[in-house]
Amino acid sequence: MSVAPEMQKVFQYIDDHREEYIELLKKFSAQPSVSAQNWGMREMAELIKDSLRKMGVPAELVETHGVPGNPIVYGELNYGKKYTATAYNHYDVQPPEPLEQWKTPPFEPTIVGDRIYGRGTSDNKGSMLSRHCAVDAYLKVYGKLPINMKFMVEGEEEIGSPSLEGFIKDNSEKVKTDCFMWEGGTRTVNGPVHVSFGVKGVTSFELRCYGANTDLHSANASIVPSPAWRLVQALATMKNDRDEITIDGYYDTIVPPSEEDMEFLKTLPFDEEATKKRLGIPAFINNLTGVELQKKNLFLPTLNIQGIQSGYTGKGGKTVLPSYAFCKMDTRTVMGQRPDKVMKQIREHLDRRGYSDIEIIPGSNTLPFRGSPDNPLFKAVVKNIPDIYSQPAAVFPSTPGSTGVGFMYELTGIPAVCFGVMNEESNAHAPNENIFLDDYICGIKLTAAVIHDLGELG
Amino acid sequence: MSVAPEMQKVFQYIDDHREEYIELLKKFSAQPSVSAQNWGMREMAELIKDSLRKMGVPAELVETHGVPGNPIVYGELNYGKKYTATAYNHYDVQPPEPLEQWKTPPFEPTIVGDRIYGRGTSDNKGSMLSRHCAVDAYLKVYGKLPINMKFMVEGEEEIGSPSLEGFIKDNSEKVKTDCFMWEGGTRTVNGPVHVSFGVKGVTSFELRCYGANTDLHSANASIVPSPAWRLVQALATMKNDRDEITIDGYYDTIVPPSEEDMEFLKTLPFDEEATKKRLGIPAFINNLTGVELQKKNLFLPTLNIQGIQSGYTGKGGKTVLPSYAFCKMDTRTVMGQRPDKVMKQIREHLDRRGYSDIEIIPGSNTLPFRGSPDNPLFKAVVKNIPDIYSQPAAVFPSTPGSTGVGFMYELTGIPAVCFGVMNEESNAHAPNENIFLDDYICGIKLTAAVIHDLGELG
Numbered sequence: 001m002s003v004a005p006e007m008q009k010v011f012q013y014i015d016d017h018r019e020e021y022i023e024l025l026k027k028f029s030a031q032p033s034v035s036a037q038n039w040g041m042r043e044m045a046e047l048i049k050d051s052l053r054k055m056g057v058p059a060e061l062v063e064t065h066g067v068p069g070n071p072i073v074y075g076e077l078n079y080g081k082k083y084t085a086t087a088y089n090h091y092d093v094q095p096p097e098p099l100e101q102w103k104t105p106p107f108e109p110t111i112v113g114d115r116i117y118g119r120g121t122s123d124n125k126g127s128m129l130s131r132h133c134a135v136d137a138y139l140k141v142y143g144k145l146p147i148n149m150k151f152m153v154e155g156e157e158e159i160g161s162p163s164l165e166g167f168i169k170d171n172s173e174k175v176k177t178d179c180f181m182w183e184g185g186t187r188t189v190n191g192p193v194h195v196s197f198g199v200k201g202v203t204s205f206e207l208r209c210y211g212a213n214t215d216l217h218s219a220n221a222s223i224v225p226s227p228a229w230r231l232v233q234a235l236a237t238m239k240n241d242r243d244e245i246t247i248d249g250y251y252d253t254i255v256p257p258s259e260e261d262m263e264f265l266k267t268l269p270f271d272e273e274a275t276k277k278r279l280g281i282p283a284f285i286n287n288l289t290g291v292e293l294q295k296k297n298l299f300l301p302t303l304n305i306q307g308i309q310s311g312y313t314g315k316g317g318k319t320v321l322p323s324y325a326f327c328k329m330d331t332r333t334v335m336g337q338r339p340d341k342v343m344k345q346i347r348e349h350l351d352r353r354g355y356s357d358i359e360i361i362p363g364s365n366t367l368p369f370r371g372s373p374d375n376p377l378f379k380a381v382v383k384n385i386p387d388i389y390s391q392p393a394a395v396f397p398s399t400p401g402s403t404g405v406g407f408m409y410e411l412t413g414i415p416a417v418c419f420g421v422m423n424e425e426s427n428a429h430a431p432n433e434n435i436f437l438d439d440y441i442c443g444i445k446l447t448a449a450v451i452h453d454l455g456e457l458g
Numbered sequence: 459m460s461v462a463p464e465m466q467k468v469f470q471y472i473d474d475h476r477e478e479y480i481e482l483l484k485k486f487s488a489q490p491s492v493s494a495q496n497w498g499m500r501e502m503a504e505l506i507k508d509s510l511r512k513m514g515v516p517a518e519l520v521e522t523h524g525v526p527g528n529p530i531v532y533g534e535l536n537y538g539k540k541y542t543a544t545a546y547n548h549y550d551v552q553p554p555e556p557l558e559q560w561k562t563p564p565f566e567p568t569i570v571g572d573r574i575y576g577r578g579t580s581d582n583k584g585s586m587l588s589r590h591c592a593v594d595a596y597l598k599v600y601g602k603l604p605i606n607m608k609f610m611v612e613g614e615e616e617i618g619s620p621s622l623e624g625f626i627k628d629n630s631e632k633v634k635t636d637c638f639m640w641e642g643g644t645r646t647v648n649g650p651v652h653v654s655f656g657v658k659g660v661t662s663f664e665l666r667c668y669g670a671n672t673d674l675h676s677a678n679a680s681i682v683p684s685p686a687w688r689l690v691q692a693l694a695t696m697k698n699d700r701d702e703i704t705i706d707g708y709y710d711t712i713v714p715p716s717e718e719d720m721e722f723l724k725t726l727p728f729d730e731e732a733t734k735k736r737l738g739i740p741a742f743i744n745n746l747t748g749v750e751l752q753k754k755n756l757f758l759p760t761l762n763i764q765g766i767q768s769g770y771t772g773k774g775g776k777t778v779l780p781s782y783a784f785c786k787m788d789t790r791t792v793m794g795q796r797p798d799k800v801m802k803q804i805r806e807h808l809d810r811r812g813y814s815d816i817e818i819i820p821g822s823n824t825l826p827f828r829g830s831p832d833n834p835l836f837k838a839v840v841k842n843i844p845d846i847y848s849q850p851a852a853v854f855p856s857t858p859g860s861t862g863v864g865f866m867y868e869l870t871g872i873p874a875v876c877f878g879v880m881n882e883e884s885n886a887h888a889p890n891e892n893i894f895l896d897d898y899i900c901g902i903k904l905t906a907a908v909i910h911d912l913g914e915l916g
Contacts, residue, residue, distance in 0.1 A: 002698060076777075086644070087898065095462070110733040131742075135477050139903045200677070202676075202777060204775040204777070206464045206775070210741065212738060213737060214737075218760070218762045218764060218790070219658070219857070219860070220661075220763035220858065221757075221760040221791065221861035222755045222758060222858055223742045223754060223755050224737060224739060224742065224743070225739060225743055226763060228765075229693075229697060229701075229763055230765055231692055232690050232693045233697075233698075233699045235687075235690045235694075236690055236691055236693075239687060241691045241812075243687075279670040279671060279672075279674070279682060280670055281669065281670050281682060284681045284683075285680070289683065297681050300680060302676070302679040302680050303679075303682060305690070305768065306769050306770050306775055306776055306780070307686075307767075307768060307770040307776070307778070308690070308766055308767065308769065308771070308783070308831050309765075310765060310767075311763060311764050311765030312765040312786060313765040313766070313767040313784075313786065315820070317662040317764055317786050318765070318786070319762075320764050321762055321764075321765065324813075325766070326771075328770060328771065328775050329771070330676050330775065330777055332677065332679065332680070333703055354699075363774070363775045387754050399677070400677040400678065400680055400681075401677035402677070423769055
């Protein structure tokens with residue numbers, strides 16, 4: 001259970017070229033590629049294509065047909081009948097706003113102490129380059145990889161991957177693989193690297209409730225129906241004060257964790273006291289702790305109020321009876337739940353209780369996914385982490401959050417393992433995004449060692 | 459049951475001086491007197507004092523000691539041991555904003571068709587002048603009134619009458635009276651004049667609920683408490699879906715309507731179908747109609763959500779777990795309920811259900827009041843309306859709304875009767891405030907006839 005001896009040369013190469021790989025991360029992070037603002041997308045794709053080619057990977061841009069239809073960078077190293085891994089990444093980043101909260105300019109990557117700051121460093125140009133540079137180092141040392149590798153870098157992940165389904169349908173040969181190396185892992189600062197082989201899905205929607213055709217003086221509240229109260233009362237039928245979702249049948253189809261999944265929960269790096277202190281809360285929901293807390297966190301769905309609004313919410317008071325109320329919600333789903341089924345359950349639940357007038361506006365979806373700890377890629381990642389990071393991995397059979405991995409599994413049936421170079425202070429999607437330089441270098445080494453071990457599968 | 463024959467001369471005088479009285483209303487309405495903006499207050503008070511004096515009423519400004527401490531215009535016609543009525547009014551008006559929605563300038567009173575438009579015409583310079591001009595006409599015709607009259611015009615009604623309590627304490631002799639002629643009546647357009655001898659009170663407050671010390675990614679919703687859900691669930695314990703307030707003991711102390719009160723409900727001018735159509739609602743609460751609808755409207759408390767807000771309420775969605783939720787509320791109270799008691803009931807109700815963490819921020823209060831139909835002033839008003847308006851009065855034993863009359867009753871123990879010159883399209887507190895000129899003239903006649911009849915009491 002340690003790094004293969006053949007990796008010493010590769011690790012040495014990586015250490016010797018540390019500055020070169022950091023420069024490459026700087027170069028990539030300096031190129032804006034904000035999909036939501038259609039800013040620098042093709043330039044970024046070209047940069048990656050050229051970089052892969054320079055490393056010896058035949059790469060091309062594959063045009064897509066969604067909106068906006070940013071190209072996907074695709075590359076492949078094919079050595080015949082061998083295990084194939086695909087590095088899935090994305091080259092688009094979140095908008096840098098609010099600009100005034102950045103301590104260094106978002107697109108001028110800056111090293112401060114042991115971290116590099118800049119938009120995209122963590123999500124996910126750092127993780128992407130950890131795959132690419134690992135291949136580069138391996139090729140430089142051994143001339144070829146022990147497995148087939150594919151590279152897929154999309155440009156629309158931050159806006160919901162609208163072109164991904166079309167790409168997969170049109171390029172079934174390119175998509176074919178044994179497993180995806182997925183982004184989305186993280187690390188506890190000064191603690192273990194997180195590896196996961198599952199995610200929750202998320203289904204977003206909005207409830208809307210209407211009363212009179214205009215706001216009225218609140219003297220009318222005796223006789224004119226209140227949409228604010230009606231929404232509150234409808235919501236109260238959907239979850240009880242023990243945080244149990246009371247939508248009819250909501251838990252009926254969910255796949256419970258296996259015994260093996262539950263075993264992993266015992267070793268998760270989660271400092272309950274520190275977390276409560278940091279968040280300023282006296283207790284977690286239902287005073288849960290330990291394995292029960294993590295079981296709820298990873299294996300039970302949520303029903304979250306993102307926001308709710310009705311009527312007058314300014315300074316002081318206003319004696320008004322509101323004419324409209326809405327509630328933006330998301331539900332984090334687990335294996336066995338599907339967005340269409342969930343939306344149908346909510347509609348029927350409300351109808352059955354006489355709330356047919358409450359409109360449900362569907363929003364975006366991602367799907368839940370749960371893989372297996374027997375997955376060779378997962379095993380290789382977990383095996384190599386202790387030597388490289390000087391401490392064992394924290395294994396998450398699922399994560400409380402959601403990524404596109406469930407959607408990919410839905411479309412291809414191919415599992416994924418999530419690991420990367422970011423950490424819990426990386427500020428992904430926020431100002432002052434950053435990663436530790438050492439985590440970046442370790443990520444390159446980890447990927448290289450994983451590639452090597454997967455070669456043993458023949 | 460008709461206007462006394464002695465009134466013919468007075469009515470003739472009023473008709474002959476119609477233009478003069480309308481000019482006076484124009485003059486008063488042209489003088490801005492916005493208490494919230496401290497705009498023109500003393501100028502307005504002086505104008506009223508001078509006008510009363512010109513009419514033959516000894517009047518003065520009584521300084522007050524609240525904040526802002528606008529003077530109260532006080533006048534008195536004392537003929538010895540007789541029935542005394544006090545015309546209570548206010549000279550301040552609501553701010554004219556939003557200015558762009560006015561079709562004529564708010565402080566340039568303008569006659570369009572049979573109405574006069576301008577800020578204050580309805581609330582309540584028209585009603586105030588209907589009292590003053592009635593006295594003027596009566597004095598011009600008969601030289602003296604058959605009763606004692608007092609005149610009290612405050613300048614802070616629109617900002618909650620902060621100086622009124624002090625004034626009453628410091629001026630017990632001036633305040634002493636048999637009954638207040640209160641503002642606040644209205645009229646159904648082309649329909650009956652409304653007269654009321656009761657009002658609901660209103661107690662405003664805000665509920666605040668806190669979660670983590672910052673908004674979090676909604677992936678945390680499995681284990682970190684949600685203040686939005688907590689507030690929703692707390693609210694759901696306070697009212698059920700049949701609009702019954704379920705706060706412990708909330709209905710226990712309320713004074714039910716008398717049989718006489720209930721009789722009045724049968725004659726109220728309320729076109730249910732037209733109202734539903736106008737508001738765009740399929741039914742009133744609980745499908746109520748007729749007397750049951752009016753009973754709830756006038757004699758049961760409300761618990762209204764003025765506004766509720768938590769988390770993200772902008773465009774689209776945002777996967778956020780909010781850290782804070784609040785709800786602005788008002789409860790319209792009825793006889794037997796008191797603001798302090800009501801606030802205590804809500805606090806105890808929440809505490810008993812484990813919601814001690816939910817903060818209650820108290821707001822403003824007015825008190826409920828219910829008088830008696832045996833009140834001589836009330837009887838005189840109702841008696842004289844049919845001849846003057848060509849249709850009988852609509853009698854409201856209580857109103858769904860709230861005014862300062864309950865507070866005055868609390869402080870003095872003196873009842874009030876509410877009638878005035880505005881109508882249901884008067885846009886009080888809104889742009890294009892207006893009254894019908896004929897309603898103004900009829901209001902002057904009605905007050906004069908009432909003064910005459912009260913004189914019969916000796």
